Amino acid sequence: DAKTTQPTSMDCAEGRAANLPCNHSTISGNEYVYWYRQIHSQGPQYIIHGLKNNETNEMASLIITEDRKSSTLILPHATLRDTAVYYCIVPGGTSYGKLTFGQGTILTVHP
Amino acid sequence: SAVISQKPSRDICQRGTSLTIQCQVDSQVTMMFWYRQQPGQSLTLIATANQGSEATYESGFVIDKFPISRPNLTFSTLTVSNMSPEDSSIYLCSEGPYGYTFGSGTRLTVV
Numbered sequence: 001d002a003k004t005t006q007p008t009s010m011d012c013a014e015g016r017a018a019n020l021p022c023n024h025s026t027i028s029g030n031e032y033v034y035w036y037r038q039i040h041s042q043g044p045q046y047i048i049h050g051l052k053n054n055e056t057n058e059m060a061s062l063i064i065t066e067d068r069k070s071s072t073l074i075l076p077h078a079t080l081r082d083t084a085v086y087y088c089i090v091p092g093g094t095s096y097g098k099l100t101f102g103q104g105t106i107l108t109v110h111p
Numbered sequence: 112s113a114v115i116s117q118k119p120s121r122d123i124c125q126r127g128t129s130l131t132i133q134c135q136v137d138s139q140v141t142m143m144f145w146y147r148q149q150p151g152q153s154l155t156l157i158a159t160a161n162q163g164s165e166a167t168y169e170s171g172f173v174i175d176k177f178p179i180s181r182p183n184l185t186f187s188t189l190t191v192s193n194m195s196p197e198d199s200s201i202y203l204c205s206e207g208p209y210g211y212t213f214g215s216g217t218r219l220t221v222v
Binding site for chain 2: 101
């Protein structure tokens with residue numbers, strides 16, 4: 001798996017956009033970037049994934065830089081329920097189908 | 112997306128005993144995985160549950176301690192054997208590839 005680097009923690013005001021960065025400078029050309037989150041005491045939740053084009057779904061947007069060495073997960077209007085640990089993962093190589101979780105970013109959304 | 116029912120949700124067990132955790136998926140899935148989340152830590156992959164054959168274990172995990180079954184494409188069990196307090200963790204299953212859905216987790220406390 002390509003190694004990812006995320007800030008340990010971030011804060012965001014409720015109603016504002018939360019922008020969570022991830023560095024994956026060793027990513028290979030055919031490796032996807034996946035984002036998950038884990039709300040306290042729950043199982044991880046898939047958010048979004050992408051290869052090189054920007055992606056958007058009902059939960060979030062994923063912006064991947066042109067060189068694919070970094071990406072940003074955007075929660076457009078953060079709510080208190082978005083407080084969670086967010087994981088950026090780049091599975092690949094011989095790790096087909098498997099996820100290697102790092103420490104992630106603790107996002108705290110405050111009123 | 113698939114829905115996974117995991118049980119039990121929590122248990123308190125005596126050291127030296129074993130606990131079997133079950134995951135039932137509401138549709139056939141290609142892959143199933145088992146993870147452990149120790150207190151305050153991220154998720155660590157234990158093994159890939161293979162349908163009709165022995166599970167594939169990650170480094171540091173062995174079949175004698177964590178026997179896994181997957182009799183069909185919708186069901187898998189993980190047994191935590193000969194438990195000690197160090198086995199106190201949350202155990203989670205997911206479907207794959209790439210874990211779009213996780214079980215809600217089993218919170219195990221060994222006393």
